[in-house]
Amino acid sequence: MTNPARRLHLNAFVMANGHHEAAWRHPDVRPTDALTLAHYVDIARTAERGRLDSIFFADNLALPRNVRFNGHSAFEPITLLSAIAAVTEHIGLIATASTTYNEPYLLARAFASLDHLSRGRAGWNIVTSAGQDEARNVNLAERPDHADRYARAAEFLDVATALWDSWADDAVVADQAAGIWADVDAIRSIDHEGEHFQVRGPLNIRRPVQGHPLLVQAGSSEAGKEFAARTAEAVFTAQQTLEDAQAFYRDLKGRLGGYGRSPEDLLVLPGISPVIGRTEQEARDREAELNSLINPQYGLAQLSAMLDTDLTDVPLDEPLPDVAPGTEGNQSRFDLVVGLARREDLTVRRLLERLAGGRGHRVVAGTPEQIADEIERWFTDGAADGFNVMPPTLPGSLDDFVDLVVPVLQRRGLFRTEYDGATLREHYGLARPTVRDRHPEKENAA
Amino acid sequence: MTNPARRLHLNAFVMANGHHEAAWRHPDVRPTDALTLAHYVDIARTAERGRLDSIFFADNLALPRNVRFNGHSAFEPITLLSAIAAVTEHIGLIATASTTYNEPYLLARAFASLDHLSRGRAGWNIVTSAGQDEARNVNLAERPDHADRYARAAEFLDVATALWDSWADDAVVADQAAGIWADVDAIRSIDHEGEHFQVRGPLNIRRPVQGHPLLVQAGSSEAGKEFAARTAEAVFTAQQTLEDAQAFYRDLKGRLGGYGRSPEDLLVLPGISPVIGRTEQEARDREAELNSLINPQYGLAQLSAMLDTDLTDVPLDEPLPDVAPGTEGNQSRFDLVVGLARREDLTVRRLLERLAGGRGHRVVAGTPEQIADEIERWFTDGAADGFNVMPPTLPGSLDDFVDLVVPVLQRRGLFRTEYDGATLREHYGLARPTVRDRHPEKENAA
Ligand SMILES: Cc1cc2nc3c(=O)[nH]c(=O)nc-3n(C[C@H](O)[C@H](O)[C@H](O)COP(=O)(O)O)c2cc1C
Numbered sequence A, B: 001m002t003n004p005a006r007r008l009h010l011n012a013f014v015m016a017n018g019h020h021e022a023a024w025r026h027p028d029v030r031p032t033d034a035l036t037l038a039h040y041v042d043i044a045r046t047a048e049r050g051r052l053d054s055i056f057f058a059d060n061l062a063l064p065r066n067v068r069f070n071g072h073s074a075f076e077p078i079t080l081l082s083a084i085a086a087v088t089e090h091i092g093l094i095a096t097a098s099t100t101y102n103e104p105y106l107l108a109r110a111f112a113s114l115d116h117l118s119r120g121r122a123g124w125n126i127v128t129s130a131g132q133d134e135a136r137n138v139n140l141a142e143r144p145d146h147a148d149r150y151a152r153a154a155e156f157l158d159v160a161t162a163l164w165d166s167w168a169d170d171a172v173v174a175d176q177a178a179g180i181w182a183d184v185d186a187i188r189s190i191d192h193e194g195e196h197f198q199v200r201g202p203l204n205i206r207r208p209v210q211g212h213p214l215l216v217q218a219g220s221s222e223a224g225k226e227f228a229a230r231t232a233e234a235v236f237t238a239q240q241t242l243e244d245a246q247a248f249y250r251d252l253k254g255r256l257g258g259y260g261r262s263p264e265d266l267l268v269l270p271g272i273s274p275v276i277g278r279t280e281q282e283a284r285d286r287e288a289e290l291n292s293l294i295n296p297q298y299g300l301a302q303l304s305a306m307l308d309t310d311l312t313d314v315p316l317d318e319p320l321p322d323v324a325p326g327t328e329g330n331q332s333r334f335d336l337v338v339g340l341a342r343r344e345d346l347t348v349r350r351l352l353e354r355l356a357g358g359r360g361h362r363v364v365a366g367t368p369e370q371i372a373d374e375i376e377r378w379f380t381d382g383a384a385d386g387f388n389v390m391p392p393t394l395p396g397s398l399d400d401f402v403d404l405v406v407p408v409l410q411r412r413g414l415f416r417t418e419y420d421g422a423t424l425r426e427h428y429g430l431a432r433p434t435v436r437d438r439h440p441e442k443e444n445a446a
């Protein structure tokens, strides 16, 4: 049995009609529902019914090149999650936002606003934007290079955290009789003068309910892992095998000490796309049905983006040609995809099928018990603190996960049956950051 | 009687605990309610109950200097209105955002997202950020000068509108059988190469429900009025007297022809802060009670910001000293405030009282009938197409306005008794912009 003190965490990664690339073509799916708020509210409520920790939206600052063949998440995540905040009670709300193409003052404020609107349920998936098209939408001819992106990200987080901490928690006094709204000694400018940013502060919104929103990260390059070890509290990752996942888990946890942090301060959440059937055969049939709807032209465009190389014309029934790992794109996804093709000696067509379910994330088809077994094994064997659950179709597969798999995990004592905290940090068992450094007299007074 | 075809429009300008600067100290007000989403949801629902056109939030990218003495709107407007969108049906949702300190791609997308979340209820109050402190939060030592701010605003709007129009309205086809999600011929890059911005596009979200969000503007300098005449569909303005308001109204409407537009294409909405009593005496008492809670130190800080001049140490019981009109700040508010002080020969203390109710906007204390009379007079006498209603306290004064003044306006046939449209543009009687220029073949096909 698992250590009862250690708790499994489950995040629902929400993507339009689902994570299988042909999800929108499945007969159970009404594709244009993904263009409505109601669809996402329904999903959020399902996640809440399943007592999941959080929902999460990816993001990208350019229209995907292959929109001809596939829908994409139509909404901007912070606005969408703000709307969802108003009609949910418990579920954590994690939005992706780029440090490469945003301003720290504006973004720190938007997350603080979401955190207050949701009474402490905001999370930020910090990305450095590996795509090629985003830069050209925001006045740049080229994306900054990989090292620069991470250097900017580090400084961005320094500024953002300083801004959140620019107000002590109790700065608002609202003393009607004395006419004093705020204790201005508890609100400090930050006077940041760095290489990428000059920001005076203070922030124009008081400290977030959670101190800082939950900080999530999803890069797996060397620079990405160092950034995560320094900054992140949860890490999303794509892992195909238990061994790779264990190695990644050990690697990342091992880096924390270098930043004065403990292994429990950062949770590792690999992706899992569960294809659920009442029987194993039903699950396999469902997977085959989805794969039968794949469009290889779309798959090749996706593969090209993942490998940062134009592969739109490669022959489908031959092995993946030699491709050189770039230094600028998503390095870990490159290694994962090429590794999978070589290890299993796949043709391009078979590789596209293997990627269709989760763009490189692990797909597990089986009964609820079998899926729970996989989750338990990775959780107990040092590969995961929880999972980034990627339903193949939406809303259907999330309903199935919540109605069929979650109860198994609950019966095994692995997963909560009720929320016992109010904030996203409390769901994840993470401490609320103090403002010791910036407001020393406040800490003494406490 | 008024022309029955001409309809009065009412926007609720929502500000924390209300527009009177001492609102938060009033015994009817629970000041920290303004830090919660519930407070604003309550207000939005009241506005909807009164069949108002819209609610509106101001914004500023720096903490007000005088936060010691007064609360400020704690939330970022686009996130706050996204949350409100999820729990309201009809009310228009107008957020302020700066063209000086945002990126067009990011902001155009956020407004498109809000417009879809609300099914066509988004509006954008376009501001150029006259304040001194904002620049230093976003990497600049000084705010750009007045002319530069408006030049950037004009280019910003060109980019934003091109991005909204980068998708034809029917670009999403979602043909499951054929596997075609979008008609990519109906989605165009914009390839903008300008002085301030280089933006390739297309936008990564389909065309807003309204085509473009409603475009609102609130600058009254020469450059501001030209910008409004070219771009805006509604203008907020502060006017103290009927004559000034009529002159402003004529001036602005007269500029529209120069841009190939008609007078009905732009609505002029002066501010009005209604202090409502069952009797005139009750209204005056209420105003006096609020004024008794004024803190002159706070008033002087506000006055300094409005006049872009440090006046924090001027004597209270003498006339306003000579102040030179700057060229960089809010020019129209300068003229209004100095004009008021000189015209009525006010001491600084009396001036502060006159400004406390609405920062230069008109305050009208009286019975519901008297307030309706004032509204009707300005509306019929060529001074206003509607009003920017600024409740002195919140939520109480908005309840009073909706319960007491709106029925009078409805009985007089001036104001709607039910919503007859679905979108904010429909409430305001404004046309939905076409995409003729960018997608000519679409327009022909229609
Ligand atoms: C589950 C998951 C979700 C991700 N979501 C996004 C996203 O929404 N937007 C984005 O730009 N990158 C996203 N990424 C990519 C990473 O954040 C990162 O940019 C990428 O892995 C390149 O960094 P690296 O070279 O350090 O791996 C995601 C990665 C994973 C594993």
Ligand SMILES: Cc1cc2nc3c(=O)[nH]c(=O)nc-3n(C[C@H](O)[C@H](O)[C@H](O)COP(=O)(O)O)c2cc1C
Pocket (backbone or CB within 6 Å): B057, B058, B059, B060, B096, B126, B127, B128, B129, B130, B131, B217, B218, B219, B220, B221, B222, B223, B224, B225, B236, B237, B238, B271, B329, B330, B331, B332, B333, B388
């Ligand atoms: C009702 C009203 C609301 C305004 N709201 C804002 C605001 O939220 N943020 C802002 O920066 N300026 C705001 N302004 C100021 C104007 O948008 C504009 O920046 C200012 O008037 C200076 O421009 P001008 O010199 O053209 O008058 C507002 C003005 C009015 C009349």
